[in-house]
Amino acid sequence: MIKKVLIAEDHESASISVQKTLEQLGIVQSEYAYYCDDALLSVEKALQNGDSYDLLITDLSFEKDHRPQKTTSGSALIIAVRKVQPDLKVLVFSAENRSAVIVQLFENLGIDGYVRKARGDAKELLKAINHIDNNQRYCSQETIQLMKQSKSHDFSELDIAIISQMISGKKQKEISSYLKEHNIFPSSTSSIEKRLNYIKGTFDFSSNEQLIAYCVKMGIV
Template sequence: MFTKVLIAEDFDSINIALIQTLESMGVKEIEHAKYCDDALLKAKKAIQDKAPFDLLICDLSFETDYRTVTLKSGEELITAIRQIQPSIPVLVYTVEDKSFVVKSLVEDLKVNAFVHKGRNSISQLKTAMETILFGGTFISQNLAHALKENSFNEIEDYDVQVLTHLSNGITIEEMEQLFKNKDIKPNSKSYIEKRISKLKDIFKAKTTIHLVSLSKDLGII
């Protein structure tokens, strides 16, 4: 079992539940942080002390308050810690349930487990940790379908920009000029229209407004 675990979670009630669960599983050292910046500092200190954490459990979203922070999300924290400790296993524990987010975390950030907070999340948390120990990847059953949705593989950074501009009320004509000014290519009106049409097919959206709405629901923009 893991011996030293770092938790990044901003709600006390969840922190308490996680700590109790880890203690029941025999984890000897548990540290937690309510801010991503603090979690990164703890990770750096542990490495400096030659006693690094062997598992990171983190949420994705953190509420803003009076404090100014550098790292504002779980994704940013994972990226920062992986830069100083590339091999640390990561277990994401969150209410987030958008397919695009799950797929991105597993395929791009290479997280080892994604547990959806819910009624059975504690038992899933235990299973996830055991799966990681044996070199596997765990995804909550209600979200496992995300990795099978091949259509998301067709979405490029260019498409995300198009969708973002559409959500901000920018017309295709305005987008064409904007892309030209920023030297983003292809930037012709006809190509942008073709990409929007393809995105409608991928998401099975009936209108551009419907396309934007679905993109937001899936966490793409």
């Protein structure tokens, strides 16, 4: 039974809405944090006091401001809280709509639910919290749809390295050196070409520019 909830969200307005939703569900013990570090601290404190949270509702992107932070993103926060309280349920509430990012949240971070900030998001929050309360994962139909069309080419560490280097303006020779330095193989310019060609082939892309645009749009890099 979810009784105590922590909201990690930098947008005050979004936080207010989530609080109101919790009120509707009769959840009175809700705390909120505008910074990831504060959220992590709250989780740790509550745990020490034997009064731990049952659910963390968090955004993904937190904006930097004058206050320097150790934890600067929702993903990092989730990883951090999992270390101190592995059984804490996590519901992500974010505007993110890139399937690669959402898939990664479920698969790598093992979140319990995802609600996208969009039309009807408040109603969806209600549903999601109820699902999680019943120990079910929640993911809207729309989001499932989104994740399916995730033309799944697995971008390997190598692929990501190559593409990232291209995005920072490096040419093939420089990328080859970079790969050698970082012990990523294969690393020859020839292999880089091969790899790029292969990826472009699977997507039916004809230029690097096309590939880069896709990767950025999809949040792969």
